[in-house]
Amino acid sequence: MALPAQFETPRAWHEIRAELRRSVGESVYELWLAPIEAQDSGAEVLLLRVPADTHSWVVERYGRIIETCATRVLGAGARVHFTSSAQAGQPAIDRAGGGGGTGSGGSAADAVCTFNPRYSFDQFVIGDGNRLAHAASLTVAELPGQAYNPLFLHAPPGLGKTHLLHAIANYVLAYGGGATVRYVTVEAFTNHFISALSSRSLEAFKHTYRSADVLLLDDVQFLASKAKTEEEFFHTFNALYETGRQLVLTCDRLPRDLVTIEERLRERFECGLVADITPPDLATRLTILRKRAALDHIELADPAVFELIARRITSNIRVLEGALIRVVAFHSLTGRPIDLELAAEVLDRLVPPTSHAEPSIPAIQTTVAAHFGISVKTLISPSRAASVAWPRQVAMHLTRLLTDASLPAIGEAFGGRSHATVVHACRRVADQLSIDEKAATVVATLTTDILETNDRGD
Numbered sequence: 001m002a003l004p005a006q007f008e009t010p011r012a013w014h015e016i017r018a019e020l021r022r023s024v025g026e027s028v029y030e031l032w033l034a035p036i037e038a039q040d041s042g043a044e045v046l047l048l049r050v051p052a053d054t055h056s057w058v059v060e061r062y063g064r065i066i067e068t069c070a071t072r073v074l075g076a077g078a079r080v081h082f083t084s085s086a087q088a089g090q091p092a093i094d095r096a097g098g099g100g101g102t103g104s105g106g107s108a109a110d111a112v113c114t115f116n117p118r119y120s121f122d123q124f125v126i127g128d129g130n131r132l133a134h135a136a137s138l139t140v141a142e143l144p145g146q147a148y149n150p151l152f153l154h155a156p157p158g159l160g161k162t163h164l165l166h167a168i169a170n171y172v173l174a175y176g177g178g179a180t181v182r183y184v185t186v187e188a189f190t191n192h193f194i195s196a197l198s199s200r201s202l203e204a205f206k207h208t209y210r211s212a213d214v215l216l217l218d219d220v221q222f223l224a225s226k227a228k229t230e231e232e233f234f235h236t237f238n239a240l241y242e243t244g245r246q247l248v249l250t251c252d253r254l255p256r257d258l259v260t261i262e263e264r265l266r267e268r269f270e271c272g273l274v275a276d277i278t279p280p281d282l283a284t285r286l287t288i289l290r291k292r293a294a295l296d297h298i299e300l301a302d303p304a305v306f307e308l309i310a311r312r313i314t315s316n317i318r319v320l321e322g323a324l325i326r327v328v329a330f331h332s333l334t335g336r337p338i339d340l341e342l343a344a345e346v347l348d349r350l351v352p353p354t355s356h357a358e359p360s361i362p363a364i365q366t367t368v369a370a371h372f373g374i375s376v377k378t379l380i381s382p383s384r385a386a387s388v389a390w391p392r393q394v395a396m397h398l399t400r401l402l403t404d405a406s407l408p409a410i411g412e413a414f415g416g417r418s419h420a421t422v423v424h425a426c427r428r429v430a431d432q433l434s435i436d437e438k439a440a441t442v443v444a445t446l447t448t449d450i451l452e453t454n455d456r457g458d
Contacts, residue, residue: 012073015329016038016069016070020033021329024062030116030118033062033066036048036058046078047081048080048081049083050082059082063080116166117170119162119163121137121167124164125291127280128407130159132276133153133155133277137151137168137248150268151246151272151275152250152255152275153248154275154277157252159279159316162218164250165216169183176214180212180214184217186221189233209236210239215236217248220251221251223258237268254274254276283406288320288321298324300338302338304340305327308340312347327347359402361399363454364399368394368398371449379391382415392425393429396426397429397443400426402447407423410422
């Protein structure tokens with residue numbers, strides 16, 4: 001059966017990709033399926049070209065899902081054929097648990113991870129919330145083991161930690177002169193360790209990780225409550241660190257907050273550089289959307305769609321990009337233009353709109369000043385007295401948290417202060433909240449008061 005006449009290959013593949021994203025999830029799609037390309041065969045099948053180094057894995061694990069998604073778009077008679085070809089610039093496969101003499105039996109020890117070429121430093125959008133993490137990651141990629149070791153990236157889910165790990169790996173593979181890179185999640189590390197114990201191949205397991213020039217470990221918070229795995233990783237960490245090899249770790253919390261992990265390991269996490277990533281501001285979110293649209297060749301009927309999505313999705317980059325993908329998929333399936341009407345309709349199903357706009361800076365200043373018993377005039381004055389400086393820093397922190405105002409705009413609203421002063425204020429408040437329960441309660445109360453006042457429209 002030939003492909004339906006109304007489907008051109010590029011458009012058909014675009015719609016199939018949207019179906020795949022929904023079926024397997026964003027992270028699996030980006031890691032394994034995004035590099036697949038559709039060829040215009042003009043015959044009875046949809047020809048898909050899979051990078052040579054992941055061909056067997058992708059076809060075995062995801063071939064049936066791809067075929068199912070293709071039939072949803074093209075009809076029950078559609079056929080899919082997979083072909084293999086090397087992709088320019090595609091990094092070599094890294095076996096997260098293999099090597100060292102282990103067999104290939106499809107066990108946890110043989111899991112394959114190939115680094116996503118789209119997760120590069122060039123494609124990473126830099127903003128105030130991730131500037132330090134990006135700079136540190138690039139430095140580590142350029143000088144493994146010589147700069148920040150270990151590098152500990154801390155952020156909530158969906159803010160780019162895994163992107164940076166893949167970017168480091170891609171950079172080292174391209175420019176590292178043959179350096180070995182290993183990427184593994186704690187879950188895969190644990191499964192490999194258990195498999196090595198049961199198969200009496202512990203020495204091969206140790207060699208796999210301790211021979212790496214760069215070890216990238218994702219989600220270290222999951223070491224909690226895994227005593228034997230934690231012990232093994234402690235020795236792996238020491239073996240790599242003492243020989244000058246690079247470690248990069250990601251986590252959804254700070255090392256000091258990993259209370260169920262042994263103190264000796266937490267101390268090692270903190271002995272290098274801890275770099276946090278915070279949710280992107282409006283300008284960064286807009287840049288992310290525009291860059292993703294350019295990468296996927298998405299054309300909008302109204303550029304204001306970017307701003308609508310960026311204002312609605314504020315705290316998670318994966319959800320932000322997913323919202324754009326969903327709008328584009330709806331456009332592909334219905335033929336409607338990508339305009340504000342379509343975007344609002346799709347977003348209302350995904351993230352219902354809030355009843356009111358974000359709080360204003362004067363409203364935040366008024367609430368904070370009243371709580372601390374000072375006037376707004378005093379709050380934004382040049383005074384450096386402790387009784388004024390702390391409330392001012394809290395107000396700056398809440399403005400950064402509750403609005404999309406840029407750092408320079410916040411500084412201007414607080415008496416013409418500099419970008420650096422605002423950054424310092426926000427960091428000081430964040431540090432204080434982590435050690436002072438009373439301060440945390442005050443800020444939480446102020447946040448609630450500001451939002452409730454805003455919702456009432458006072």
